[in-house]
Amino acid sequence: MARVIVNVMLKPEILDPQGQAIAGACERLGFTGISQVRQGKRFEVEVDGEPDEQTMTDIRQIAQTLLANPVIEDFEVHVH
């Protein structure tokens, strides 16, 4: 059993109002020194056995079709 992580974040050029709201709240609460916050999604995918090349290809395919919207989001896949 192994765990593969898929991180999905908005592309840098896409505005992130949720992240902006969090950054604004940090400042109002007195936490200085934070210039930007971006919010994304993290998926923990448990696979049977050790992940081989085929498994990683499958998970990249799943990320592209189910987990991320490639028009506005980038994703990154790695073994935990």
Add this chain to the structure above:
Amino acid sequence: MARVIVNVMLKPEILDPQGQAIAGACERLGFTGISQVRQGKRFEVEVDGEPDEQTMTDIRQIAQTLLANPVIEDFEVHVH
């Protein structure tokens, strides 16, 4: 400028219907060998300068109060 990552995941004992729906979809689409999917949140926090101990303490405080619900979620903070 440095980037600190905050990962927020549901505690293991909390049911994750979104993750279950994704795992079910993977199976229906023919991707076998995936036993579980859990969905969480990932925050990228940009801080001015190199993150020192005070910055990390601040970000842990922000994670606990703004980013995670500690009743049902665990979080983890690390420098990118």
